[in-house]
Amino acid sequence: MELKDYQQRVITDLNDYLTVLENTQLLDVAFKNYWAEKNVPDITPYKNNVANVPHVCIKVPTAGGKTFIAVNAIKTIFECFARTNPKQAQFVVWLVPSLTILEQTVKALANPDHPYRKQLNIDFRHRVAVYQKHDLLMAADFSLDTAQEQLSIVVMSFDSLRAKNKEDRKIYQDNGYLASFLTADNNHQDWLLDGYDASALINVMRRLKPVIVVDESHNAETALSVEMLKNLNPNFILDLTATPKNNSNIISYVDAMQLKKQHMVKLPVIVSNHHDKHKVIEEALILRQQLENIAIQQQSEGGKYIRPIILFQAQAKTADDNTTFEKIKEFLISVNVPAEQVKIKTAQINELKNIDLLSPDCPVRYIITVNALKEGWDCPFAYILASLADKSSPVDVEQILGRVLRMPHVQQHGHDLLNMSYVLTASSRFLDTLQSIIKALNKAGFSDKDYRQALPIVEALVVEKPQQPDFNFEALEQAIDIIDDLDNQKIADWQNITIPVHPELVEGQEHGSTGSPQTVIADNINTAMASVKQLMTQAISQNEQYQEIANHHSDSYLPAELEAKVNKYTLKDIFRDEVLCLKLPQFVMPTPNSGFLSSEMQLVERDWLLKDFKLANLDAEINFEHIDTEMYQVDLEQVGNNDYAPKPFKMDYAVREKFNKYILSLDKSGQIFNLTARLFQLIGNLYPIDDNDAKTYIGRIVAQMSVEQINDCLERDMAYVRKIKQKINALQDAHAYKTFTNWLDVEKIxxxxxxxxxxxxxxxxxxxxxxxxxxxxxxxxxxxxxxxxxxxxxxxxxxxxxxxxxxxxxxxxxxxxxxxxxxxxxxxxxxxxxxxxxxxxxxxxxxxxxxxxxxxxxxxxxxxxxxxxxxxxxxxxxxxxxxxxxxxxxxxx
Missing domain, CATH: 3.40.1350 (Trna Endonuclease; Chain: A, domain 1)
Incomplete structure (x- = not known):
């Protein structure tokens, strides 16, 4: 599983921010400078929510892959901090808002076959452990030694840190299982939380100075939650949410068009309003079966398995009233929907427990709920949201709309109708309904540009023989009366009318895209079926327009709230026509590995010129006699109200001195081995140089150092790191320039x-x-x-x-x-x-x-x-x- 383009840009944004922060050493200045580099000079000032701790936010819409972004961000964060404190434990507290999301997150991160865990294993050389709170309380495979040798991730809910009940208070109580954390540095206890024993889990976590990942962080920004974050003594806080709050320091934005381009979401949302709830049910049933028949045909042609699902959003009379849901279920069964295809999911009833909705063996096609399907419920097969609220009631889809947006299999499907989602309502207050939909889109991180309204126009309908069992629509009028809060309006006569299958939806065409013969049904036979046909026709057209916008959307996205702060200046009219025709030359070559006959030319990248570069046999002589005299870091801790010094870059001198004494106590070979490992970690990624090649080269440099230089290097490691990187860059430049001129001579470039x-x-x-x-x-x-x-x-x-x-x-x-x-x-x-x-x-x-x-x-x-x-x-x-x-x-x- 690889990062999508927009996800990689988010990681790049994070790395850019950390670089600026490391260079400036001031949280407020770094945030301002970071956005100034992106041409946003008047950004809202940095909010110092937790004093001295970098606390930043990534805004990613629902279905944008927040968890995978967070997984990839962990390595970027720790690599940056290791340059100051290479012995700092790699400990992550991953906070989630609900038990549902907690279970999903733990399951994914702990499973060695899951893409998330595979990525962590790659990034941390398979030294990864995933815990829950009870694991740490029992010190299950968790000690000071293990914490310093691996990446440790503990997944916890927000509530577990708020100590509202006896179980949650355990993290604040004395804990003999955690005694290993008390064996060293007992005099270095500035990390203790006042009033709690050093063996309490809260103090053990504080000692490890965790990186905190806050999933759905909009749920964690009350005063209580900020205090909760502060109590963990974090080194860094990374928020991920679709809807950042006012105190968020956003460093990266992802918008809907980027998700559409990468086939992450079913957009646009097609909204269709009807006169009454009967038409909503009729149209939802027909549309769902249309989508499934299309999916069946697509699968027969090599597409992926999809079983479209309707979410029926009911309106209970009271919080404890279950009769409405049961009656809707009875109604669906009465019109020949098999009982096993219908499930209820409410606060009191959960018929979805332990059901894998994505399995081809799962029969579920209809889910009845109110607002129980919130964050953490994930089913890409959910295509249709059908609201059954009273006609005069506002349609509240804010909590549930996001559940139909995720794209099955994260790919574009062969038929446009499988690349969108649908909302069907019956409301006389449709403007209010649209506002509710817009609010729901905003809550999911999208905007009012991401839905389209279908117009109620009836035209001829194209159908063919059904592949699914017919619904008994003859019984619909009688069955609908089972639901006592529905309107008592008459509905269409469904006797002898079958459900259409995979209409081509192109006027005047005799055959569909599959070559199957089509049959035309006249307008006056069935209004509801013609309405569905019209909806589908409009949806295809709207999707084409939306996709066109997405295809031309710039990846250098800035949200509307920042656009107004960006300086924009146009070409002078006198030069416009001439300059827009001008193209400046640049160096190009065929893309590597594209083959001899490839005509595709790409801008030359320096890395391509270093393909055969090896440090193994190159000069390792470096003059350290005139090295910079300044210490790499000074403690920038400030006092007073404007305390912005970033905590992760404060050197832990006690740990450093202890580590230096350990290295100097070894024999020469031990000193070379440990100092080489330290410098290698501090230098970081030297791509495209192989890690082993780089480490061996650094070892050759260290082996030539005198005793005095080894002592000096331990004290001023970053000054030596700069010298070594300058040497390696000079060797790379020489190799790249020689290759470059050779390829110019033979016109490869x-x-x-x-x-x-x-x-x-x-x-x-x-x-x-x-x-x-x-x-x-x-x-x-x-x-x-x-x-x-x-x-x-x-x-x-x-x-x-x-x-x-x-x-x-x-x-x-x-x-x-x-x-x-x-x-x-x-x-x-x-x-x-x-x-x-x-x-x-x-x-x-x-x-x-x-x-x-x-x-x-x-x-x-x-x-x-x-x-x-x-x-x-x-x-x-x-x-x-x-x-x-x-x-x-x-x-x-």
Whole structure:
């Protein structure tokens, strides 16, 4: 099971946030800077809910795969924190709002064959243990040693931490089973919760400084819940919810269109309103059987098994009134629905217990409920929500609509009608009903753009011989009277009318998509069946429109509440037509592994050039004599009301000193082994370098260290890590550049026009007004950049200039090194495009040589229309330009 594109973007967002946090060391500044990098400069300030603890939220709609995102996030979080405290236990408290979700989560995480557990085993080398609260209370395979050697996840409900009853209070009581956690660091007890013994489970969890995953976090943001989170002494809190509360610090958003593109949800929701409840039942029965017949035919053609289910939402007279549900069940049976296909799920009745609704052996096709099917109930086969509320009552679908949104098998199905969900109502207050549906969509993380209203138009119906037993609709009028709270209106005469099967729903066509012959039934034979046909016709059309929107939806999604905070500036009209036709060249090659005959060209990625790169036989000499003198971390703990210091990055000096003494007590081989493991962990992922190759190389470096250097490295490990990473990057750059130039020579790599300037830009800031700018306002520039582009713009031969946007948004020169995003793009009257990189003499220009080499290679291959210039003030490197010399040259181009 792999991450979907949008799920991978969420993990990237989390990693980006952690990187900014690690660099800034301030929670409020990090949050602001993180969003500024995404061109949202006026983000709502960070809420410091739990002092010093990073507490962030990921907004993912229902059916978006929150649990799998959380599973993949755990490694990202711990890898970041290990750079400061490599011996910190990897302990996760996974909080859920209900026992149903708890059972599902434990079952998935503990099952070695489940995709969630498989991913954890990959990420943590099969050293994973999953617990429930009672496991920890009994110390079942849980000790200080095991906690420090593995990933430990305890799944708990919110209520279990609130100590409302005797069972829940056990985590606050003395516990001899947990004695192993008291054998060390007894003098280091700042983690104890006042008033409770050190052996209490709450204090054991506090000692381990857990990462907390809060599933459906909108249920956990009361004052009591925030205090509950604080009591766990967490290092990090990750919220996942479709509906974040006001105190959430959201770092990543997923929207409905991304889920639709990845076939995660049955959208749009098709809403059909009727005159009375009888028509709702009639249409629901027909529509469900239509969907099942389509599913049967799709399966016969190689599709996946689907058994569509109706959720009948009843309206009980009182909380304890079960008669309504039983009567609906009796009614369905009276019209020839087999009893085993009908189940009731209410607060008092649970006929779904221990039933696998996805099994081909399961007969269930009808579920009767009110609002009992809430978070945690998961059945992708639920396609139709049929509300049986009184005609004059508001239709309350807020709690249940999300249950019909999940897509079976997470794939697009061969027939459009299997890719949507349906809501059928009978309400004279339909505007209120639509508002309820919108509210329900919002609760599930969607919007009012994700439903479509079906119009009640009757046309001819196409049918064929049924594959299912006929319903006894002749008995419908009598059977409906069993339900005493239904209207006593007359219904259609269903005698001798069969249920249509898999209509093609294309007017004037004699054969369906399967080639099966079709029969036309006239409009006046059956209104309800024609109504279903019309609903299905409209649904197909609406789905096509919705899918088209999804296909063209940008993956760089920003929600409506952030769109207003983004700077947006358009191309100047005088340049629009010309610039929208311009495509800047970039380095391309056939996609690796696509075969010799593949014509698909992709932007060259540096990793492709490192395919054969190995550290095994390369130089491991590093001069550590002039290493940076600063300590990697200082304790940034602040006091006072604005205490924003991030707790995970505070070095535990006691643990560090103890670990260093242990390593120094070993012989030389033991020191090399342990220091190598420590540096390897701190350096982190070096993809595409193999882990064993990297670890062996680091071991060679450590083996050459003197006794003094080993001591120094233990004290200032991150300074040494930076030196080692610089060495490895330099070796990679040399290999990649050699491969790059070789492939250029044999034209395996070529240059093609690829990058188009957008019609609208969303810059982080605003540049001062300078003549001849390409956009109404350009992105911000520093003083030296302002001086250079101002002087260039004053040249007579300049048509326009543009401040190139930063990483991932603007034009880059790709190739052997990290993608190079130059500062400016300039056009001259002669039609030449100039790519300009500026370098202040006072700046760190350690990467300038590689940028210049790549820029010159690009200009040589791009053609005479293009130039690359690197401009310094007065001290250029070889091949670059002084400012005055560059101005003279540009004036002649």
């Amino acid at each position: 070529t240059v093609e026009p690829m990058f188009s300037l957008p019609s609208i830009i969303t810059p982080k800031g605003k540049a001062p007004d300078i003549a001849k700018s390409l956009y109404l306002t350009e992105d911000s520039i520093n003083n030296f950049e302002h001086r250079i582009i101002n002087e260039i713009a004053q040249l007579d031969n300049i048509v326009w200039w543009h401040r190139n946007l930063s990483k991932g948004k603007g034009f880059c020169i790709n190739g052997a090194f990290v993608n190079h995003y130059p500062d400016f793009i300039v056009k001259t009257q002669a039609g030449r495009i100039l790519i300009i990189e500026t370098k202040g003499d006072d700046r760190d220009n350690s990467d300038s040589t590689n940028k210049l080499k790549l820029g010159k290679e690009w200009a040589n291959k791009a053609g005479s229309q293009y130039r690359y210039l690197m401009i310094f003030d007065n001290k250029p490197i070889e091949g670059a330009e002084r400012l005055q010399d560059a101005l003279t040259k540009i004036g002649q181009l």
